[in-house]
Amino acid sequence: MGIARNGSKSDEKADKSSREWCAEAAARLHAERPEDALSAARAAADLDPAGEWPHRLTGLALERLGRDRDALPPARHAVRLAPGSWAARLGLATVLSHLPGHWDEAAGQAALARRYAPERPEPLVLEGDLALLRGTHDRAEAAYRTALDLDPGHLQARVNLGLALLRWDPARAHHDPAWPIDPRETGRARRALEVWSRQAHLLAALATVAATTLATAFDLGGPAGMAGLAGLAALVPLTLRQARRVRIWRWVPAMLARDPxxxxxxxSAVVSVGAFAGWLGSALLPGTSPFLGPVWGGLGLIAVLSGPAHAALRLLAQTWRGHPLQALSLFTTASFIPHPANAPGTDGPEATSDASTTEEGAAQHDAGGPAERAERAARGDTGAGGVHGVRVARGDVGAGGVHGVRVARRNAGVALWILIGRTWSVLAALTAVALVAEPRAAPVAVAAGVLAAAAPYPLLRAFCRVPRPADHVHRAAGRGPRPADHVYGASGQVPRPADHVHRGSGGVPLSSGRARRGVGATGRAYRDDPWPAGAVVLLVLAAAGCAAGGALGAVWARLAGPAALAVVAVMFALLSARAWWRGVPGPWRSSLLRCDLPAGADPSVPLHPRVRRAFAYARSAVLTFGDPLGPRMVGAATSVGPAGDLRVVVEDEAWQAVEADPRVAVFAADPERGRHWVEVRGIAVAGPGSLRVTPKQVLVGEFPGRHQRH
Structure with a gap:
């Protein structure tokens, strides 16, 4: 907060209202400036302690800063102030999902948010994120697809759906977020187990190679046995050292079960050490020639090759896991869509569905003819004032949207390399079959050549569909570009305000470390990137060589195919080594990122003083709610609470109906202006002695009169 020229720190604070501070906090939050968002949210909370929006933004800002423990009290307080607010429930669920032992409560709050706002995709996206972090990919995929049905342009849902299709595992795949244990403890245990397995593999392999070399090449059997015993003895302090770092042995079996x-x-490390011990013990037995027998040779090979075999098997399994073609389509459509600059404070589209009356809006609402006023009342228009004169754009704007786009592009690059790895493995297998079968089994070689010719087709098709950086056309899954369509699922229609949800500006520079962290240019999915482009060309040449060598029997092709495959392997190794040396993400599955953008910062719906007076002094009010037999209306007594929610006293049957469907509407006539009425649509939650209705939409209209007869 700045200091004025006259030295007063409160001048800037006094110049803005609480909702203006909230709008600024939301803008800073979406621009990935959580520190500034926290200061603005706290300034808003000081001006309006009973407001739900300032406390919700405070919790969201603290959550983005990683201070989850500190974010929990303001998030819970926001829910207490507005128990029917889907955004408050969503914010609380986000905070609870990061705290050990609160996973079930987070899932319950996300379910309430979806129940209170079934028309919004954000609760479904959060449910998908919760399922994705637990490894239930099918459930996450269903949630993301439902969210995309509501908003096809939702960036986070589109990117994370691609991760679900790839069967992505988070960095803490060994840890179940529902466990009541700190993930740092399980992470420390996992690190100790991984380090021990690597050390055991390396030590067993080196000791085996050293002992074999001394015994066979230099005929030093005694020193060879001593070298083997020294390697086995060195494993004992290494094992004890890593075992002391594992402080939660009772959770280790569950960790191993979650992370296969x-x-x-x-x-594999245990088997390697056991094979080395058996090999060494057999070698030291008197009267045997251990270095010449097949049993001892097999044990030695197990000790040496156990680690590399495990690494190769894991790489192959990760390459063939998931659906990279579908994921690549989702990533690319999320990467190259035009993102309009809808920053708060600009003339971007507003959240008209959650609008509320203001002084300016009420004045403009009375202007114009009766038909115009009735039309504005029917759609909930509140004039150009927005929320107390401040325009608030919904969605991931500013740096947050740019961050999501870069995550999508990085994931697209990784998905493309996964496809390259699949094609390489298929061609390598077919080339080996063709070389071994020729000339003894010519039909087998011909069949391998024919299959090799068609193997690169999925990769080539996917690579050609990846747009260039200058492309700004929408590419739907399985279809070509539609030049006139600049909105997901718009089908050529004019974009609605809701179509701009979760679309960043695309040109705002990243302003925070969180937005820039790990989202470099390593995962580019451009066709002009030389690394994947060269790999694709070489794989096509390898397929042609395998086809010519197997089907036609060309001698040159038998060497060209394996040579091209070897060059692709070298390219992958060089790219991986460069990424490892620079400390940047490489072309492997662990470089995939989950899109995590701020959600739940939408403005609350305030009640204009005139609306408050109408419900406070109305002679009668009507509550409408859903019933199994249809919509019903009952008389009610209303008042306005200090947090801006309605307190409604009704019959018991309405309470039972609200428990089944909390969406209600409260209608009352304005006693000060006889021809006018007000209606509040919102979510009703049972409170002490009355129903608490949190507004979602406020309508102001006029009864028909003589001037509207015709």
């Missing part, structure tokens, strides 16, 4: 590859690495 971690369990496979530990098991």
């Amino acid at each position: 590859w971690l369990g496979a690495a530990v098991l």
Whole structure:
């Protein structure tokens, strides 16, 4: 907060209202400036302690800063102030999902948010994120697809759906977020187990190679046995050192069950050490020639090759896991869509569905003819004032949208390399079959050549569909570009305000470390990137060589195909080494990122003083709610709470109906202006002695009179 020239720190604070501070906090939050958003949200909370929006933004800002423990009190307080607010429930669920032992409560809050706002995609996206972090990919995929049905342009849902299709595992795949244990403890245990497995593999392999070399090449059997015993003895302090770092042994079996590859690495290390011990013990027995027998040779090979075999098997399994073609389509459509600059404070589209009356809006609402006023009242228009004169654009604007686009492009690059790896493995297998079968089994070689010719087709088709950076056309899954369509699922129609939800500006520079973290140019999905482009060309040449060598028997092709495959392998190794040296993400599955953009910062719906007076002094009010037999209306007594929600006293049957469907509407006539009426549509939650209705939409209209007869 700045200091005025006259030295007063409160001048800037006094110049803005609480909702203006909230709008600025939301803009800073979407621009990935959580520190500034926190200061603005706290300024808004000081001006309006009973407001739900300032406390919700405070919790969201603290959550983006990683201070989840500090974010929990303001998030819970926002829910207490507005129990029917879907955004408050969403913010609380986001904070709870990061705290150990609160996963079930987070899932319950997300379900309430979806129940209170079934028309919004954000609760479904959060449910998908919760399922994705637990590894239930099918459930996450269903949630993301439902969210995209509501908003086809939702950036986070589109990117994370691609991760679900790839069967992506988070960095903490060994840890179940529902466990009541700190993930740092399980992470420390996993690190110790991984380090021990690597050390055991390396030590067993080196000791085996050293002992074999001394015994066979230099005929030093005694020193060879001593070298083997020294390697086996060196493993004891390494094991004890890593075992002391594992402080949660009772959780280790569950960790190994959740992360099968971690369990496979530990098991492979145990097998390697056991094979080395058996090989060494057999070698030291008197009267035997251990270095010449097949049993001892097999044990030595297990000790040496156990680690590389595990790494190769894991790489192959990760290459063939998931659906990279569909994921690549989702990533590319999320990467190259035009993102309009809808920053708060500009003339971008507003959240008209959640609008509320203001002083300016009420004045403009009375202007114009009766038909115009009735039309504005029917659609909930509140004039050009917006929320107390501040325009608030919904969605991921500013740097947040740019961050999501860069995550999508990085994931597209990784998905493309996964496709390259699949094609390479298929061509390598077919080339090996063709070389071995020729000339003894010519039909087998011909069949391998024919299959190799068609193997690169999926990769080539996917690579040609990746747009260039200058392309700004929408590419739907499985279809070509539609030049006139600049909105997901718009079908040539004019974009609605809701179509701009979760679309960044595309030109705002990243302003925070969180927005820039790990989202470099390594995962580019451009056709002009030389690395994947060269790999695709070489794979096509390898396929042609395998086809010519197997089907036609060309001698040159038998060497050209394996040579091209070898060059692709070298390219991948060089690219991986460069990424490792620079400390940037490489072309492997672990470089995939989950799109995590701020959600739940939408403005609350305030009640204009005139609306408050109408409900406070109305002679009668009507509550409408859903019933199994149809919509019903009952008389009610209303008042306005300090947090801006309606307190409604009705019969018991309405309470039972609200428990089944909390969406209600409260209607009352304005006693000060006889021809006018007000209606509040919102979510009703049972409170002490009355129903608390959190507004979602406020309508102001006029009863028909003589001037509207015709």
